[in-house]
Amino acid sequence: MRIAIVSDIHGNRTAFDAVLADLRRTSPDLILHGGDLADSGANPVEIVDRIRDLGWQGVFGNTDEMLFRPESLQEFASQSPPMQPLFAAIEEMAAATREALAEERLTWLRGLPRIQIHSPIALVHASPQSPWHAPAPEAGDAELEAVYRPLGQPTAIYGHIHRSYIRSVAGMTVVNSGSVSLSYDGDRRAAYLLLENGKPAIRRVECDLDRET
Numbered sequence: 055m056r057i058a059i060v061s062d063i064h065g066n067r068t069a070f071d072a073v074l075a076d077l078r079r080t081s082p083d084l085i086l087h088g089g090d091l092a093d094s095g096a097n098p099v100e101i102v103d104r105i106r107d108l109g110w111q112g113v114f115g116n117t118d119e120m121l122f123r124p125e126s127l128q129e130f131a132s133q134s135p136p137m138q139p140l141f142a143a144i145e146e147m148a149a150a151t152r153e154a155l156a157e158e159r160l161t162w163l164r165g166l167p168r169i170q171i172h173s174p175i176a177l178v179h180a181s182p183q184s185p186w187h188a189p190a191p192e193a194g195d196a197e198l199e200a201v202y203r204p205l206g207q208p209t210a211i212y213g214h215i216h217r218s219y220i221r222s223v224a225g226m227t228v229v230n231s232g233s234v235s236l237s238y239d240g241d242r243r244a245a246y247l248l249l250e251n252g253k254p255a256i257r258r259v260e261c262d263l264d265r266e267t
Contacts, residue, residue, distance in 0.1 A: 056080065059177060059231040059247040061088025061213030062115070063105075065095020065151070066235035069244040070104070072261035073234050080248055080257070086170055088213035088231055089115025089179035091163070093151045095235060102159050114166035115179040115214065116186045120144075121152050122164040130186050169205065174252055176205035180214035188212055191219040191230065198223045209254065211247060218245050218256045229254045235263075 058077060063070050077085065087110045092098035094117065105112070120127045127148065131141035152160065168185065170177040180188035181201050189197050198221060202210035209227045217239040218232030232245025239245075243258040 056082040057249045058082040058085045061231045062090040062233035064235040065098040067097040069235045072259045076259045087112030090117045093117035122160045175209045176207040188214045
């Protein structure tokens with residue numbers, strides 16, 4: 055069985071179209087999304103509508119929560135006072151995205167779960183406890199095990215940090231799916247995760263990111 059995880063699209067239609075084309079080639083049996091669908095990109099409405107039309111199950115991310123529960127950004131920002139000017143800019147962009155999506159789409163985002171279980175995998179956006187906090191690729195095995203072992207599945211998958219990796223941790227596999235948009239791992243190509251019979255592999259897809267405005 056093939057399972058694909060597509061995460062952190064961030065309203066980027068160009069990168070999403072490239073990933074969809076690659077998905078047609080890999081032909082997974084199940085496609086899940088890892089959240090952060092709309093905010094900060096040029097096409098938030100189109101991305102949300104296409105995900106809904108495709109019928110993909112998934113989880114909400116921190117920027118999704120920021121849209122349907124604006125106070126979540128203030129709660130997170132309160133933990134980092136020196137970064138307040140940055141959070142003010144983020145909130146300004148979020149307000150525009152929120153207005154574009156309108157209430158019906160925000161209600162759909164609000165209805166997404168925090169965790170998806172499709173044995174033998176568990177999917178969260180960042181961690182089971184929060185869509186805002188996640189371990190980095192450099193985290194120790196003990197931290198990864200403490201965060202993801204409670205999911206109770208052999209493979210734990212998350213997005214959020216935009217840095218893909220695959221780690222074996224005490225008999226469990228921890229995977230970051232990477233980001234369709236805004237990769238931070240030194241490779242600008244879109245990334246998504248493909249599991250074939252339980253074996254994970256990161257797919258990288260060429261796309262013209264300069265076209266996205």
